[in-house]
Amino acid sequence: MHRAPLISSSSSSSSSSSNSFVSRLLLLLTLLPVSLACLAFILQWRGGGLADPASASVISSTSVPGGNSDLNHEVFPGMETVSSVSPKAHQSSSSDCSNLARSSSPSFPYYGDWKFGVDSNLKPKICITTSTSAGLDQILPWMFYHKVLGVSTFFLFVEGKAATPSISKVLESIPGVKVIYRTKDLEEKQAKSRIWNETWLSSFFYKPCNYELFVKQSLNMEMAIVMARDAGMDWILHLDTDELIYPAGAREYSLRRLLLDVPPNVDMVIFPNYESSVERDDIKDPFTEVSMFKKNYDHLPKDTYFGMYKEATRNNPNYFLTYGNGKSVARVQDHLRPNGAHRWHNYMKTPNEIKLEEAAVLHYTYAKFSDLTSRRDRCGCKPTKEDVKRCFMLDFDRSAFIIASTATEDEMISWYREHVVWGDKEVKMKLLRKGILTRIYSPMVVIQALKESGVFSSVVSSASSNLSKKQFLASMHKGNSSKTTESESLPLKDKESQGISARHLLGAESAVPPLSPPGMEHARFFTED
Numbered sequence: 001m002h003r004a005p006l007i008s009s010s011s012s013s014s015s016s017s018s019n020s021f022v023s024r025l026l027l028l029l030t031l032l033p034v035s036l037a038c039l040a041f042i043l044q045w046r047g048g049g050l051a052d053p054a055s056a057s058v059i060s061s062t063s064v065p066g067g068n069s070d071l072n073h074e075v076f077p078g079m080e081t082v083s084s085v086s087p088k089a090h091q092s093s094s095s096d097c098s099n100l101a102r103s104s105s106p107s108f109p110y111y112g113d114w115k116f117g118v119d120s121n122l123k124p125k126i127c128i129t130t131s132t133s134a135g136l137d138q139i140l141p142w143m144f145y146h147k148v149l150g151v152s153t154f155f156l157f158v159e160g161k162a163a164t165p166s167i168s169k170v171l172e173s174i175p176g177v178k179v180i181y182r183t184k185d186l187e188e189k190q191a192k193s194r195i196w197n198e199t200w201l202s203s204f205f206y207k208p209c210n211y212e213l214f215v216k217q218s219l220n221m222e223m224a225i226v227m228a229r230d231a232g233m234d235w236i237l238h239l240d241t242d243e244l245i246y247p248a249g250a251r252e253y254s255l256r257r258l259l260l261d262v263p264p265n266v267d268m269v270i271f272p273n274y275e276s277s278v279e280r281d282d283i284k285d286p287f288t289e290v291s292m293f294k295k296n297y298d299h300l301p302k303d304t305y306f307g308m309y310k311e312a313t314r315n316n317p318n319y320f321l322t323y324g325n326g327k328s329v330a331r332v333q334d335h336l337r338p339n340g341a342h343r344w345h346n347y348m349k350t351p352n353e354i355k356l357e358e359a360a361v362l363h364y365t366y367a368k369f370s371d372l373t374s375r376r377d378r379c380g381c382k383p384t385k386e387d388v389k390r391c392f393m394l395d396f397d398r399s400a401f402i403i404a405s406t407a408t409e410d411e412m413i414s415w416y417r418e419h420v421v422w423g424d425k426e427v428k429m430k431l432l433r434k435g436i437l438t439r440i441y442s443p444m445v446v447i448q449a450l451k452e453s454g455v456f457s458s459v460v461s462s463a464s465s466n467l468s469k470k471q472f473l474a475s476m477h478k479g480n481s482s483k484t485t486e487s488e489s490l491p492l493k494d495k496e497s498q499g500i501s502a503r504h505l506l507g508a509e510s511a512v513p514p515l516s517p518p519g520m521e522h523a524r525f526f527t528e529d
Helices: 003-047 069-073 087-092 094-102 136-148 165-172 184-191 210-230 255-260 302-307 309-313 370-377 395-406 409-419 425-434 442-452 455-466 469-480 502-507 520-528
Strands: 126-132 153-158 177-181 235-238 243-246 268-271 273-276 292-294 327-331 336-338 344-346 353-355 360-363 437-439
Touching: 126 210, 126 255, 136 153, 136 165, 136 243, 136 442, 136 455, 153 165, 153 210, 165 177, 165 455, 177 210, 184 210, 210 235, 210 336, 243 442, 302 309, 309 425, 370 395, 370 409, 395 409, 425 437, 442 455
Parallel strands: 126 153, 126 235, 153 177, 268 353, 273 360
Antiparallel strands: 235 327, 243 360, 268 327, 273 292, 292 437, 336 344
8 A cells, every 4th residue: 555656756756867867968969069169160260260171172162261361372273383382472362362251242262363363483384275256255254264274375366256346355454365366467477377388288278167167277276386385385275165174083173283294205185075965945154054964985985885876866967966086285395286176296296195084175065056046157058968068077067057047946946956955854864874974063163153253244344444445446456457476477488498398298197177976887896996
């Protein structure tokens, strides 16, 4: 009769003890993260900020961690010297970085100054040459993306839209950029080039559209070689403004670092190209909207490439819509010459070349629906199967030109969706799993960071404020009369003395045109190899 109350009392005591333990545990778990957060805040406040490891890579974040003086010591990808970066360079960027850190909007995590003022003694020195008629919306993201990768100098051969005063004055205001206009003086100099008396480019002479562009690019590359040599460049790269270098495999996201690791006996480095694979028909800004690419056959197992060839081609003429033989960067040295828009050569020797196993050129081809009509408008050929062969080197370009010239708007959109846009999710996922298609986000992040940090708008506003309209037109008139100096002129000779000597025949094979990747007819050859 007296045990029941004892049992009840014992049970109540045990329950009370258990509840007390749980309460203490919950209190501890609540106070612990709060205490750690407070400690972190105190350390950051007292130390002037904590370094964020993620900010060491531009592809990791698009914003700068809290304002701190340590940001001055962050190394720009591809911009550090072999030994160390000059302290002077750090000091000059201090105010810019602190201004960025105080900004409420996402900003570029290394340099707020769009001039990218860095140590001029950095090695290797890399330049890019291009022939373009594009607008600022394409040229500026393309250019500053490659500045992030360590390219210091650009030789822009401009015409069309790119040569208009509103665009060219902006380009001329950017440090490290030389704008070359297609003036009568330039054409007269190029008309005397030794190339016209050599055989390697002769099969492309006197033909319209793409052939004419190919010859023009080669002549511009020849001139760029001389300018690169005079500017003390170590490497030269020919790249179109719809192409971005993707330095995969380097120890950092840097073309400088990639080329720094190239053996000294190598004359030319080949970047296989990946081709943009758009997933919508309303792309406006390919550099920030396209993340899926079709890999080059050089970066795929051959059984995978040929085994998935039909699904990857989707009834198009070839595996890639356009070219598949990549682009190359050459070491600036004596007797260097272009070998078409995709390769370089040397008059005195056969260049020692290597092909990169991971790095690539990302080619944003036909990424916008408007690319159909813009290509059509640049060429006056007849839209017939016979005539387009005179104008275009690649099958898809020929088909696209005929469609753009003969179809209605609705028919063009339907054709574009069928041949360019990747709308079939099942096929897309299958090719992604097989590695034919791949996702690449780094260029999107870099360019978006540059855009959000105000780099592009700073360039335009700075150019507008530095020159009045009257001053600019006067400088244009004066500049157009002598856009090239004697040191930049081509290595010309009198016509009578331009014969090719025996030693020049080393580089006399035909120029390398844009080539399609291997088709199924090559499967046996690659399997046996």
